[in-house]
Amino acid sequence: MLATAVVAAVTTPVLLLSVTPALADTAPSGASRTQGQGDRGKPSVEELEKAAEKAQKAYDDAVAADRAARDIVDAALSDEAPLAVAAATARKEAAAAATAKESADKTLADATAARAALPETATDDEKAAADQAVTDAEGAARSAADTKAAADTKATTAGRAADDARVAAVREYSKVRDALKKALAEKKAADKALADAREEGEPELPGCDLENRLLTVVTGLPSKIVAGSTTDFSLRVTNGTDKTLDKVSSRVYFHATDKTGYNVIDDAFHVQWSTAASPGWKNTQGNSVRSLGALKAGTHTDVKLRLKVDATAPAGIGLAFVGGDYVNDDETCGGNMSTEHDFELLAATGDTGNADGGGDGDDTTPGTSTPGTPETEPQGATSTTPVASSTAAAGTTTTLTPTGALASTGSPSALPQLTAAAATATVLGAAVVLTARRRRADSA
Template identity: 45%
Template sequence: MKIRRALATAVAAAVTAPAVLLSVTPAFADTKPAAQTQDQQSKPTIKDLEKAAAAAQKAYEEAVKARDEAQVTVRKAFEELSKDSHPLVAAANAAKQAAKDAGAAKDAADQAVTDAKKAIADLPSDATEEQKTAAATALAEAEAIATTAATAKTAADTKAAETNDALQDARVAAARAASAADKALEDALAAKVAADAALAKAKKEAEEEGEDCEVENDLTAEVTGLPTKLVAGTTTPFSIRVTNGSDQHMDEVIAYVGVHATDKRGLKDTGKFFRLQWSSESSPKWKNVKDDYIDAVGALKPGARTDLKMRLTLDKATPAGNGVAFIAADFYNEDGSCGGTPGADMYEFDVKAAGSKPGKTEDAKPKPSKTTKPGGNGHTPQGSASATPATNGSLAATGSSSATTSIALAGGAAVVLGAAAVFVVRRKKAGSDA
């Protein structure tokens, strides 16, 4: 008998969200994804998913066009703002020169006051009243001119600052326009990847027959030791702990581990440079992860848990960019019942070029955050394998999925749509006698 995973309600988000999320206009759009709600029993058809994928593709193409137009416009804006003939530049230069001239005039006026005061001090003791009056008059006139010069300099300095601020504001506005177009493209790519993945995996699932499985929130898979920064040409060990926090026995538990990556622009799938392997206490020899599944978790009694050692190697030629690991778990029983976590936790990380220094880093955290903790129903976890995550070893063979499109990490879009798409992917095709 063949058994298959049910399409989770999260898939509905991948169907409906792209059209809302990807309302990208050609002129520097800076849209935010709108909240989407869906009946928990909703199940999109292949036709629905095809429409969603087509809409996501169109929105992505529009976002690419908008980004390219923005780059041209911004480049021209900066070129114009560097020319002396530009009104803002001309005004700033003129105000700067006026401030300089006003400063020189004030300095000259101040010197005249100093000279007038010295002239009074140098009058001979037998100076006539006419000489004294003339000297006093000269000082008063010099002081009046100095006061006027000081006022003029203050005004000129203020004008120079204002015109310079206007010029800088224009440059900042141009840079923000480019940034908005880049963000819109990231969001569009994330939604496109999710829609494509949902369609591809739904088609594959439609080919298989069997029973629908139920959501089991108390079956958890948690990652330990996967850093937020990886360097090309290195091997990174981490571990996955699978816990049966429910009150039912699970005859066969399967872990899902999908690792995907793109270059910095999010346009090139770099998954071919990634290699993933696993081992466990019961199966210590390192093995390649096949089709993103690890089938050797085995049975888990209520409250039991097991740890899987993982190691991820990045080829030296891996381009710098972004990566993401999707983690989830399913179970299957001999009586035909099955189930698993309702979505997939997503762990984001940056990919650094070979030879780079990762700098300060920390363990990646799951998105969305877990709401059910291992043993959450009152059971005390009991290790059915090694209770301590292992963190050593080196990788030798590829394990990244060739069936999954590249993914760009775009904040909330990747969290919502990425998790939805991967839940469609997760399935276990048992043998005909399973």
């Protein structure tokens, strides 16, 4: 009976909640959250916050009550419980009484058998002694039987009392768990109502795919760059998706340190850009080339880039991060993670001319803007022909990667620290895309 009751109570599909109905009543239900609001409509965020706090408090109280009730039921189910100890003692007494009765019954049987076995020649004294032995054995047997009956009754009563206490404890614990389940449900409902209210005013914005098929490949960036030099290279942005991307942007970010790996010298790097549609050299803004315009499915656009390094920059190592992103008219957006290109920075040696023969970076072709000219937004040109790779100037060390593969420079000792320090740049495109998407939603 006890095992059945314990299993039934413990396996009841209830979870956690309040200790008493009064405790359960402290948890705010859906009805209580809206009661008395009349024509005011939905509850305010502040009201829902208070309801969520109240539900959390009720749940915390229910959890504490559950722990306390668990201790009680564990104690009740223990063999050390007072009623359990009393029942065990009564069972031992009943067992001893049963043994005594068996002994008395055997004595009676032996006495009876002995009297029956007296020969015909037995004297009157022998017969009287045998009769007396049977009489004494019969009395002892009756007394042992009475003692056993009383011990059995006591053991049964004590056992039932112990079992009833255990079943009662399990049932009470089941009620506590029912209350805990209710409190948990109330808490979840209050939390959800608050979360829904907070998000209700937020515009539905499409997500951005940070690893899609908008590809960016750098070409012509050397593995060694001299401080004070100017290096021309290019970036190809390819739409590998099956639809037109309305506004495509690219970005380039240079991060470098001196040879210690700890002194950052990013400010020594200056990048300009140019496209076929907007051929003048223009300064990047926040490491970003402005919108390259629309890019049809399967096509690409090429961006010419020019890197200038301050002549005062110390020798060191660096990483170039390149990437791209897009924002469509339907407010979908996406981008690719940045590609890393490592390089060695050499100190200026006196001749700080163009590292790739492209001039000092301040010259512009006729009809183009100067480096200081305010940036204009080009209409990105598309083509199917790769941009021509730059040619290294005499007297400079320039390793080109015309296939778009990253230059191989080995791994300078401080490169791991440099990579870790520049990790934020890998999500730069995502931040810009999300910002642009938010602004579009706000202006709608």
